Amino acid sequence: MQMTGAKILMECLLEQGVDTVFGYPGGTILNVYDELFNYGDKIRHILTAHEQGASHAADGYARSTGKVGVCFATSGPGCTNLTTGIATAYMDSSPVVFVTCNVSENLIGKDSFQEVDITGITMPITKCNYMVRDVNQLADIVREAFAIARGGRPGPVLIDIVKNVTAETAEFTPLPREEHASEGRLGALIKRASHDLKLPEPDRGDVEKLADMIRESKKPLLICGGGVVRSRAHREFLKLAEKIDSPVAITVMGAGGFRGRNPLTTGMIGMHGSQASNMAVDSCDLLVAVGCRFSDRVALDPKTFAAQAKIVQIDIDRSEINKNVQTDHHIIGDAKRVLELLDGMLEKQDHTPWKDYVFSFKTETEYDQGGSTLTPKQISDVIARVCPQDTIVATDVGQHQMWVAQHFHYDYPGQLLTSGGFGTMGFGLGAAIGAKVGNPDKTVIHVTGDGSFRMNCNELATEQYYHLPIITFIYNNQTLGMVRQWQTLIYNGHYSQTTLDRGPDFVKLAEAYGLGGKRVCTVAELEAAVKEALASGRGYVIDCAIEMDEMVRPMVPGGGRITQFLVD
Amino acid sequence: MDQMERRSLSVLVDNEAGVLSQVSRMFSRKGYNIESLAVGTTDDPAVSRITIEVLADEKHTNLLCNQLRKLLPVHSVKLLNPENSIRRELILIKVNAASSEACNRVIQVANIFRASIIDVSPTTLTLAMIGEESKAEAIVGLVKEFGILELVRTGMVALERGTDTIYEATKEKGEFDYGKNVL
Numbered sequence: 001m002q003m004t005g006a007k008i009l010m011e012c013l014l015e016q017g018v019d020t021v022f023g024y025p026g027g028t029i030l031n032v033y034d035e036l037f038n039y040g041d042k043i044r045h046i047l048t049a050h051e052q053g054a055s056h057a058a059d060g061y062a063r064s065t066g067k068v069g070v071c072f073a074t075s076g077p078g079c080t081n082l083t084t085g086i087a088t089a090y091m092d093s094s095p096v097v098f099v100t101c102n103v104s105e106n107l108i109g110k111d112s113f114q115e116v117d118i119t120g121i122t123m124p125i126t127k128c129n130y131m132v133r134d135v136n137q138l139a140d141i142v143r144e145a146f147a148i149a150r151g152g153r154p155g156p157v158l159i160d161i162v163k164n165v166t167a168e169t170a171e172f173t174p175l176p177r178e179e180h181a182s183e184g185r186l187g188a189l190i191k192r193a194s195h196d197l198k199l200p201e202p203d204r205g206d207v208e209k210l211a212d213m214i215r216e217s218k219k220p221l222l223i224c225g226g227g228v229v230r231s232r233a234h235r236e237f238l239k240l241a242e243k244i245d246s247p248v249a250i251t252v253m254g255a256g257g258f259r260g261r262n263p264l265t266t267g268m269i270g271m272h273g274s275q276a277s278n279m280a281v282d283s284c285d286l287l288v289a290v291g292c293r294f295s296d297r298v299a300l301d302p303k304t305f306a307a308q309a310k311i312v313q314i315d316i317d318r319s320e321i322n323k324n325v326q327t328d329h330h331i332i333g334d335a336k337r338v339l340e341l342l343d344g345m346l347e348k349q350d351h352t353p354w355k356d357y358v359f360s361f362k363t364e365t366e367y368d369q370g371g372s373t374l375t376p377k378q379i380s381d382v383i384a385r386v387c388p389q390d391t392i393v394a395t396d397v398g399q400h401q402m403w404v405a406q407h408f409h410y411d412y413p414g415q416l417l418t419s420g421g422f423g424t425m426g427f428g429l430g431a432a433i434g435a436k437v438g439n440p441d442k443t444v445i446h447v448t449g450d451g452s453f454r455m456n457c458n459e460l461a462t463e464q465y466y467h468l469p470i471i472t473f474i475y476n477n478q479t480l481g482m483v484r485q486w487q488t489l490i491y492n493g494h495y496s497q498t499t500l501d502r503g504p505d506f507v508k509l510a511e512a513y514g515l516g517g518k519r520v521c522t523v524a525e526l527e528a529a530v531k532e533a534l535a536s537g538r539g540y541v542i543d544c545a546i547e548m549d550e551m552v553r554p555m556v557p558g559g560g561r562i563t564q565f566l567v568d
Numbered sequence: 569m570d571q572m573e574r575r576s577l578s579v580l581v582d583n584e585a586g587v588l589s590q591v592s593r594m595f596s597r598k599g600y601n602i603e604s605l606a607v608g609t610t611d612d613p614a615v616s617r618i619t620i621e622v623l624a625d626e627k628h629t630n631l632l633c634n635q636l637r638k639l640l641p642v643h644s645v646k647l648l649n650p651e652n653s654i655r656r657e658l659i660l661i662k663v664n665a666a667s668s669e670a671c672n673r674v675i676q677v678a679n680i681f682r683a684s685i686i687d688v689s690p691t692t693l694t695l696a697m698i699g700e701e702s703k704a705e706a707i708v709g710l711v712k713e714f715g716i717l718e719l720v721r722t723g724m725v726a727l728e729r730g731t732d733t734i735y736e737a738t739k740e741k742g743e744f745d746y747g748k749n750v751l
Contacts, residue, residue: 123590124597
């Protein structure tokens with residue numbers, strides 16, 4: 001059937017099962033939005049306040065549902081506003097397809113109004129990107145883009161379509177998703193590089209070797225990384241950990257890959273890792289990292305990291321092997337499949353003496369009770385007590401992010417949405433919106449700091465308009481807490497440009513957006529406010545007062561040995 | 569073997585706009601300078617072959633190869649073993665040869681190096697020579713005294729000796745080999 005490019009795009013989205021798109025219209029993408037108008041009953045469009053919000057929303061949607069997120073934006077500033085969101089998705093391997101439109105073919109390269117080389121700009125932050133200049137290739141490219149975003153190690157893909165292509169017509173033949181891999185570009189790509197798209201089958205010999213290593217080990221330690229979350233391998237991981245009776249350290253990205261309440265959990269690992277986790281890394285004889293790329297926040301000093309242990313890395317992306325930490329053995333494959341295979345080869349083990357040693361250290365930091373303000377632990381305790389157990393938590397970046405990663409107990413993958421790799425302040429509210437849209441039956445909360453919240457609080461308008469009852473908790477310490485913490489500990493207390501003794505009044509701001517707001521200073525006030533917010537069924541901002549000099553503890557300085565705690 | 573050395577990588581890629589930029593940006597992004605680069609189509613016009621020389625140790629060269637294999641337009645990557653490959657580069661040198669004595673001596677040097685004289689003007693000679701760096705350096709050293717007006721190099725191209733080809737080094741094979749690590 002002959003169709004315009006814009007209509008082909010809609011049909012391709014339907015082929016992929018897309019029913020939700022986040023975005024922001026503009027001049028060059030008008031044809032697409034015009035067609036979206038006709039598809040309104042099949043594809044829901046969420047209009048955000050800013051393209052960056054849309055990019056984070058699509059990302060949050062993808063992370064929380066496991067589906068591919070979709071985000072639209074126009075040319076020029078529209079698509080450059082996406083870049084922070086694209087990089088955030090890239091660093092955390094989140095599958096999002098970004099569709100942007102560029103100026104018409106006759107205007108390309110002329111520095112036309114709102115023209116920018118977005119495929120050039122996003123080259124290092126996408127798995128791949130496309131510039132579509134021929135309407136006959138559009139369907140093929142969209143199909144390939146979705147397969148790549150979701151295949152192998154997931155990640156963002158960008159499709160830039162020149163405006164005239166969205167108006168031109170071409171023959172469109174519907175093709176069910178299962179058959180995409182047998183035709184066109186995707187077919188050719190699969191033939192020559194199937195591992196980019198399919199899950200590589202782990203080598204049995206490699207897995208057997210790991211099984212032997214586990215059998216020989218007296219002091220094993222598992223690391224649950226983001227790969228466990230992405231491949232939804234939490235059941236397999238749990239089975240393995242219990243079978244080999246090994247302590248489990250969890251990275252920020254791995255939260256939810258292993259139940260935070262499980263007695264085998266040593267808590268978070270790395271710069272703000274628990275004593276138990278970091279001591280275990282230092283003294284284990286076998287470290288098995290599943291879906292973890294040993295970033296500088298986990299393996300602070302690659303040379304001394306797990307110096308006494310044989311290090312084994314299980315990763316789907318072969319380019320991660322030996323990139324940051326030199327391993328002794330590795331398995332390339334999807335976490336779920338590798339763990340399944342491994343489980344079949346092993347028998348029940350017991351490591352009680354080793355566990356006794358590891359759990360003689362603290363798995364969580366204890367905080368002093370605050371005076372006139374709340375402590376971070378008190379806030380998380382109240383949230384955990386009052387909100388349902390399966391509440392989805394989206395965070396921004398800074399101290400609150402670490403507190404929430406340390407003190408909340410996550411039960412399933414996709415429960416914590418946080419920018420672990422890129423560290424994007426302003427990620428949380430957009431992500432929470434995406435998560436709520438994708439999971440309307442779950443409670444979604446947004447935990448933020450006063451610094452992060454100020455960056456993208458414009459999305460409160462989106463939250464209000466679409467009746468998304470997200471509760472925002474601001475850990476308000478009147479400062480950029482994490483930077484201040486470094487300034488206190490390392491920069492001689494020079495609080496250079498970190499004090500945020502300024503507006504707005506967040507309660508009034510929430511009210512201005514048509515949402516509820518409360519300022520709280522005590523546990524009782526907080527508890528009442530959360531209950532009220534949950535009952536109100538609408539968006540709510542709870543401004544929680546905390547001490548300016550509250551620190552994230554423990555802390556190991558960057559580049560240091562993992563047990564050299566600067567503060568306990 | 570784990571020392572900084574000049575290493576040659578052969579890369580087969582889609583012959584499409586933007587692919588070279590993608591490949592070369594990967595090197596700068598990972599903090600490596602490309603020492604030499606040569607690109608051209610192969611017998612299949614849809615496929616180009618890039619020869620890249622980079623100064624790196626063995627471990628990091630392998631990591632670079634893995635990063636290259638991650639790029640979708642890349643078909644295959646092969647790290648060429650210097651003992652088992654032939655490397656050649658074309659170098660053009662425009663030399664000052666105003667006096668007949670200078671002219672004669674430049675022609676003599678050219679003959680010794682089997683360089684050809686491809687352009688003559690009343691005051692200059694342009695030499696073309698094919699070879700490896702050592703030969704190129706030697707001829708440059710000899711004609712320097714006459715005054716080099718311009719010099720251009722194509723960048724090194726390389727092929728393996730014998731029956732081995734890059735077509736056996738598909739990405740999946742690269743992955744398979746890489747998976748066979750030994751403790």
